[in-house]
Amino acid sequence: MERAAKKEAVEALNGLFQTTGVAIVAHYSGLTVAQMQKLRSQMKQAGAQVKVSKNRLAKIALEGTDVVAIGPLLKGPTVIATSKDPVAAPKVAIEFAKTNEQFVILGGSMGKTVLNVDGVKALAALPSLDELRAKIVGLVVAPATKLAQLSSAPAAKLARVIQAYASKGEAA
Incomplete structure (x- = not known):
């Protein structure tokens, strides 16, 4: 890699690490290209993304970000999964690891x-x-529907009572 390309890669990774909510590090050696593509597509569907980068460049990009703590994990063939939603990337990573x-x-x-890992x-x-x-939303909407049911129930009961008296009067 040329120096300019390395600098550009570090800047791109730094921008990603600045905006991410969660970053997950995993070893991926032994995965086929098809399996990696499957992982990438699952992450994309969940709103997350997967990055494979040189560990040295990733460590440089981590400086000054909130996720700088993952630096020591970057040893060997690692992949970094990130997402703004703190649950998306871990959920897909755990399911894929299973x-x-x-x-x-x-x-x-x-x-x-x-x-x-835990x-x-x-x-x-x-x-x-x-x-x-x-x-x-379900919790907010539920009381409103119950309130509507309760407010219409007394009127319906009153109408049934009046109807019963009316039919009783006609029968007599």
Whole structure:
């Protein structure tokens, strides 16, 4: 790599690390090209991305970012999965690691918090941001529908009582 290309790669990685919510580091040696493409597409669908870079350049790009704690994990053939949503990248990485034993998660960082493998698994177990939003909307809408049902129920009961008296009067 030429010096200009290295500088450009470092700047691109630094920009990525500045804006990411979570970064997961894993070893990927032994994965086929098809498996890597599958990982990339799964990450893209989840709103995350995967970067393979020279470890030395990645360590330089980490300086001055919140995820600088992943620096010591960058040894050997590593891949870095990042996402703005703190749950997206860990969830896909854990699922991918279950089906591909060559993909070994080393740890990661969520902001300035260092994550070990168990921390990454814990993040993956959380519901995603979209799932949380759906639950909140459901909780907000539920009382409104119950309130509407309750406010219309007394009127319906009153109409049934009047109807019953009217039919009783006609029968008599």
